[in-house]
Amino acid sequence: xxxxxxxxxxxxxxxxxxxxxxxEKIWEKHVVKTIDDGPSVLYIDKHFxxxxxxxxxxxxxxxxxxxxxxxxxxxxTADHNVPTLNQHLPIKEELSRLQVExxxxxxxxxxxxxxxxxxxxxxxxxxxGPELGITQPGxxxxxxxxxxxxxxAFGSIAFGIGTSExxxxxxxxxxxxxxxxxxxxxxxxxLNKGVVSKDIVLYILSKISASGATGYAVEFAGxxxxxxxxxxxxxxxxxxxxxxxxCGMIAPDETTFAYIKGRKFAPQGAExxxxxxxxxxxxxxxxxxxxxxxxxNAAAIEPMITYGTxxxxxxxxxxxxxxxxxINDTDRSGxxxxxxxxxxxxxxxxxxxxxxxxxxxxxxxxRIEDLRMVASFVKGKKKADGVExxxxxxxxxxxxxxxxxxxxxxxxxxxxxxxxPGCSACLGMNEDKIPAGKYCISTSNRNFEGRQGAGAxxxxxxxxxAAAAAVTGVVTDPRSLPNPSAGxxxxx
Amino acid sequence: MSxxxxxxxxxxxxxxxxxxxxxxxxxxxxVSRFVPVNIENIDTDQIIPARxxxxxxxxxxxxxxxxxxxxxxxxxxxxxxxxxxxxxxFDGEILVAGKNFGCGSxxxxxxxxxxxxxxxxxxxxxFADIFRNNALNNGVLPVxxxxxxxxxxxxxxxxxxLTVDLxxxxxxxxxxxxxxxxxxxxxxxxxxxxxxxxxxxxxSNKAAIETFEKQRV
Ligand code: SF4
Numbered sequence: 001x002x003x004x005x006x007x008x009x010x011x012x013x014x015x016x017x018x019x020x021x022x023x024e025k026i027w028e029k030h031v032v033k034t035i036d037d038g039p040s041v042l043y044i045d046k047h048f049x050x051x052x053x054x055x056x057x058x059x060x061x062x063x064x065x066x067x068x069x070x071x072x073x074x075x076x077t078a079d080h081n082v083p084t085l086n087q088h089l090p091i092k093e094e095l096s097r098l099q100v101e102x103x104x105x106x107x108x109x110x111x112x113x114x115x116x117x118x119x120x121x122x123x124x125x126x127x128x129g130p131e132l133g134i135t136q137p138g139x140x141x142x143x144x145x146x147x148x149x150x151x152x153a154f155g156s157i158a159f160g161i162g163t164s165e166x167x168x169x170x171x172x173x174x175x176x177x178x179x180x181x182x183x184x185x186x187x188x189x190x191l192n193k194g195v196v197s198k199d200i201v202l203y204i205l206s207k208i209s210a211s212g213a214t215g216y217a218v219e220f221a222g223x224x225x226x227x228x229x230x231x232x233x234x235x236x237x238x239x240x241x242x243x244x245x246x247c248g249m250i251a252p253d254e255t256t257f258a259y260i261k262g263r264k265f266a267p268q269g270a271e272x273x274x275x276x277x278x279x280x281x282x283x284x285x286x287x288x289x290x291x292x293x294x295x296x297n298a299a300a301i302e303p304m305i306t307y308g309t310x311x312x313x314x315x316x317x318x319x320x321x322x323x324x325x326x327i328n329d330t331d332r333s334g335x336x337x338x339x340x341x342x343x344x345x346x347x348x349x350x351x352x353x354x355x356x357x358x359x360x361x362x363x364x365x366x367r368i369e370d371l372r373m374v375a376s377f378v379k380g381k382k383k384a385d386g387v388e389x390x391x392x393x394x395x396x397x398x399x400x401x402x403x404x405x406x407x408x409x410x411x412x413x414x415x416x417x418x419x420x421p422g423c424s425a426c427l428g429m430n431e432d433k434i435p436a437g438k439y440c441i442s443t444s445n446r447n448f449e450g451r452q453g454a455g456a457x458x459x460x461x462x463x464x465x466a467a468a469a470a471v472t473g474v475v476t477d478p479r480s481l482p483n484p485s486a487g488x489x490x491x492x
Numbered sequence: 493m494s495x496x497x498x499x500x501x502x503x504x505x506x507x508x509x510x511x512x513x514x515x516x517x518x519x520x521x522x523v524s525r526f527v528p529v530n531i532e533n534i535d536t537d538q539i540i541p542a543r544x545x546x547x548x549x550x551x552x553x554x555x556x557x558x559x560x561x562x563x564x565x566x567x568x569x570x571x572x573x574x575x576x577x578x579x580x581x582f583d584g585e586i587l588v589a590g591k592n593f594g595c596g597s598x599x600x601x602x603x604x605x606x607x608x609x610x611x612x613x614x615x616x617x618x619f620a621d622i623f624r625n626n627a628l629n630n631g632v633l634p635v636x637x638x639x640x641x642x643x644x645x646x647x648x649x650x651x652x653x654l655t656v657d658l659x660x661x662x663x664x665x666x667x668x669x670x671x672x673x674x675x676x677x678x679x680x681x682x683x684x685x686x687x688x689x690x691x692x693x694x695x696s697n698k699a700a701i702e703t704f705e706k707q708r709v
Contacts (some may be wrong), residue, residue: 026541032704033697038679042706053599055548081546095546102548146598146622162600162626163550164690172694174701178677182622210533211592214620243709244595246621310533310595333531333590381659428596429542450560473509485609 019180019285022251023217024281026042027159030140032174039176041288045139045481046410047404048125048234049112051081051103052429053144057167058106070173075097075134078103078116079124083431084392084419087117096430110170123421125396126150126363130234131397135264136283137279139253142169146241147363147445154260155215155252155282167216168237181291182248183214184284186222191299194479195372197232197364198443198462200224201239202304202314204296209330210312216292219284225250230259231369238364239445251283252254303478306447306460307350308338313447315350317477323347341449342457343437351475353459356443357434358416358470359452360414362444363391364424365463368393368401370443374467375407377483382416386474390432392424416470428453441469515612516633517685521657522613523666527576527585529558530646534589535596538625540605542597552599581650586613588645588654593634594623603630604638612696613656615663617642628680629690635663658685 020028034043054076061068068074081096091097100117107114115121121128126147129135138154142148142168151158161175168175180198180387187200205212218240225233233250240248257276260266267275282289302316315321322328323346327335339346344353360366360374371393383389391411393399402408411418425432428445428451434440436455443466444451449460459475468478498667505667515522534624562577564570571578587606588694592614594602603626605612610633617639619627627634635656637645643664644653648665664671694701 028707032701035679038677041694041701043701043708052545056550056600059549060691066695080542092549093546099546099548116654131624144598144600146596160598160622161631162603165599165625168691168694171691172698172701173705174694174697176679176690176694210595211620213619214592214595214618242596244592244620310535331533337531427537427542429545446535446537447597448535450541451537454541454543454560454566 021288022155022219022249022282022446023157023182023282024288026101026138026140027179029138029251031155035176036313039178039340041174042140042177044142044169045073046129046134046141047173048129048141048143048145048148049076049166050125050143050145051078051099053163054166055099055102056108056163057144057170057369058102058110059165059197064171068110068112068169068170071468072114073173074117074170075129076107076112076114077122077125079421080423080427081430082117082422084422084424085315085422089359093212093431106193113224120396122398123393124423125364126234127367127394127398130230130259131263131367131395133260133266136260136266136275137256137282147238147263149240149245149248150219150234150238150363152237152240152247152249153230153237154256155249155279157247157249159247160223163184178237178377180217182219182289183213183216183292183294184221184243184290185294185296187224187296187298188222189224190239191224191298192302194464194477195301196462197228197235197340197465199304200296200298201236202311202460203301204294205242206304207296208243208294208312208327210242210310211244211310211330216407218243218245219290220247220248220250221284222296229369230255231367233247234367235364239311242445248400248439250389252279285304302448303462303465305350305441305465306458307342307344308335309341309447309449310334310338311445311447311460313338314460317351319350321346321350321492351477353475354439355387355459355469356438356475357425357440358387358389358466359392359434359440359442359444360463360466361390361394361424362442363394363423364445365443366392366394366398368398369400370463371402372405374463375410377467377470378414378416379410379476381414381471381481382472387470387473389414389470390419390425391415392419392432393421395421414470424450425452427428428456435457439474441466504670516656516658521655521660521662523653523655524586525582525651525653526586526588526615526645527582527584527611528646529576529587529589533592533595536594536599536602537596539594539602540599543597550604551608554610557605557609572705573659584613584615584653585611586615586654586656587611588615589641591616591618591639591642592702593619594627598622598626600626600630603627603632607632615645615654628684631684631687633658633684635674637663637672637674641670644668644670
C-alpha cells in the first residue's frame with residue numbers, strides 16, 4: 001500500500017448526500033443559530049484558560065462592565081510562565097509573576113476554578129483537562145491556545161482561539177464560527193517496533209506539509225489509530241494544528257470510555273451509562289462525505305525527526321536531509337534559510353548529529369505513558385557526557401504518579417533531571433530556554449526559529465528517539481540500542 | 493522603514509491604532525505603499541516571540557514585531573540591514589508576506605503587534621486559520637490573493653502603491669492596474685466596514701443562547 005491523497009472535486013462522488021461525519025454530528029448539536037452567508041453562533045461546553053492569553057480578555061469584560069457568563073464551564077491553570085524548579089518559591093521573573101497573579105485575581109473575581117501553582121491538579125492545560133475527566137466525547141472545547149486540538153482525541157470538537165475570542169466565550173459561552181471543510185486521514189496497518197504515535201504524526205506532517213490541513217477539521221481513523229492508547233491519540237490530535245487544521249479528532253471507542261471512567265469529573269452511576277450510550281453514536285457514518293481523504297501505510301513509518309524550522313520538515317531517522325532537488329514544493333523556497341538557521345547541510349545524514357539538550361515534555365509528550373516509555377527504555381543506561389536532559393511532567397498528577405512508580409529513580413540513575421510541571425522548554429517564555437546555537441532534541445511540537453529560546457535549534461522527535469539521543473549524545477535510531485526491560489517500549 | 497519613521501521604542505510614529513476609525517469604509521479603497529516580507533510559512537513565534545507575551549494589555553507589541561529578524565542577538569543597536577522592516581525604501585500600512593502567513597501559535601499578540609506597528613492590511617497567498625480570525629477581530633484585514641498575484645506584487649518597486657477596496661473586495665497594483673478579487677464572508681465584511689464588534693453581536697443574542705441551554709438538558 002502506498003500513501004496517497006484523494007481530493008474530492010466539487011462534483012466528485014465523495015461529495016453529495018450521505019451520512020454524517022463525526023464532526024458534523026457534534027457541530028449540529030451546538031449551533032445556536034446561523035447567520036446568512038456568515039458564521040454560526042456555536043455553543044461552547046468547556047473553556048480552558050491560562051495566564052498568557054486571558055488577561056486582555058478579562059480587561060475587555062471589565063471595560064464592558066460584565067461578568068463571565070458561565071464561570072462553571074471555565075477551568076483555569078497556570079502553565080506557560082511557571083518555573084519548573086522550586087515552584088514553592090515566588091516566581092522570580094517579575095512579568096511572569098504579574099501575569100500569574102493577574103490570573104489568580106481574575107479567576108477569583110469571576111468565580112472560575114483555578115488549578116494554579118501549588119494545586120495538586122496544576123499542569124499544562126491540555127494535560128489536565130483529559131486526566132481530570134473534564135474532556136469528554138461530543139463536547140465543544142476551546143482554549144486560547146492552539147494545541148487545544150489535543151482534546152479532540154476524545155471525539156470532541158476542540159480548537160484554539162485568540163484572546164478576542166476568549167472574551168467572546170467569557171461573555172456569551174458562544175463563538176462565531178464558520179464550518180470548516182472536512183478531511184479524514186486514515187492510518188492503516190501495523191506499526192514497526194520502536195515507532196510510536198509521535199512518529200505517525202511527524203510522518204503525516206512530512207507528507208502533507210505544515211499547511212496541508214489549513215481550513216479543515218481532520219478526523220484521524222484507520223486500524224493503526226484505533227490500536228493506540230488515549231495518550232498516544234492525544235499526541236496525534238495535539239499536532240493536528242501543525243498541519244494547519246482547525247481541529248483534529250478521533251471517534252471515541254472502548255479505549256476512550258475506559259480512560260475516562262472513574263476520573264475526577266467523569267460522569268458516574270446512571271449518568272455514566274447514559275453518557276456512554278450517547279458517545280457510542282459518535283462516529284462517521286459509513287457513507288459520510290469528506291472533502292479530502294489521505295491514506296497512510298503505518299508499516300512504512302520509521303522513527304521520525306525534523307531537520308528544519310517547521311514541523312512538516314521531517315524525515316525518517318535513517319534518511320538524509322533533503323536537497324533543493326528532492327524536497328517537496330511546499331518547503332523548497334524555505335530550505336536554505338531553514339538549514340542555515342539549523343546549521344545543517346542539504347543531503348547530509350541526520351543520524352549522528354550531535355545533541356546538547358534533550359527535552360522530554362510539553363502537551364505533546366509529557367503524560368505518564370510517555371514517562372514510562374522513556375523510563376523503560378533508559379533503565380540501566382546513562383546519559384552521554386555533555387548532554388543536558390530535562391524531563392518535565394505535564395501535570396502534578398503525572399509527577400506524583402512517576403514518583404509513586406519509582407520512575408524518578410530510574411531517571412536519577414540515568415542522569416536525567418526530573419523537573420516540575422509546566423510548558424517549560426517548549427516555548428522560550430519561562431526560565432527554561434535552550435541557548436543560541438545549541439541543538440535540542442525535543443518531544444514538543446514546534447521547531448520554529450527561536451521557539452525554545454532565541455537562536456535555539458530544535459529537532460522534534462518521539463520520547464523514545466529523544467531518550468536514545470540522551471544516551472548516545474547524537475541523533476540515534478532507538479531501535480539500534482538494546483532495550484533491557486521486557487515488555488518495554490520497543491515491544492509495545 | 494527608515495529611522496525617521498520610528499520612535500525610540502522602534503514603533504512607527506504613526507502607530508496609534510487604538511484611536512483609529514476603521515479605515516476600510518471610505519470611497520476609493522485603502523491606498524498605501526507596502527512592505528514586502530517575501531518569506532513563506534511565517535509563524536506567530538517569528539511575528540512576536542514568546543518572551544514578549546508577558547504583558548497583560550494589548551498595547552506596545554509593535555516594537556517587538558519580527559524582533560529576531562530585525563536585530564542581531566536581540567540587540568536593538570544591531571539592526572539587520574537586509575530585513576525589509578529595517579530598509580528605508582519600504583514604507584506603508586500594508587504588509588505583503590509569503591504563503592501560509594501566521595501559522596503556529598494562536599497568540600493574538602501577533603495581530604496586536606502588526607496593528608501596533610502600523611499595518612492595517614496583510615496580503616498573502618495563504619493564511620493560517622487562527623491568525624486570520626485574530627486579525628479580523630482587531631481590524632487588520634487579511635487579503636488572500638493567488639500565488640501569481642502575490643509574486644506580481646513582490647516584483648513591483650518600492651514606490652508602488654496598492655489599493656485595497658473592501659467594499660468591492662478587490663486589490664489593485666496601482667502602477668500596472670493589475671487587479672484581483674479576494675474573499676471575505678459578508679458578516680465579517682460588514683463588521684469591518686462599520687467597526688462592529690462580535691461581542692456586541694453575541695450579547696444581543698443572549699436570549700437565544702439561554703433558550704438553547706434550556707433545550708439541550
Ligand atoms: S506545552 Fe508548549 S505547545 Fe503545549 S500549551 Fe505549553 S507552550 Fe503550548
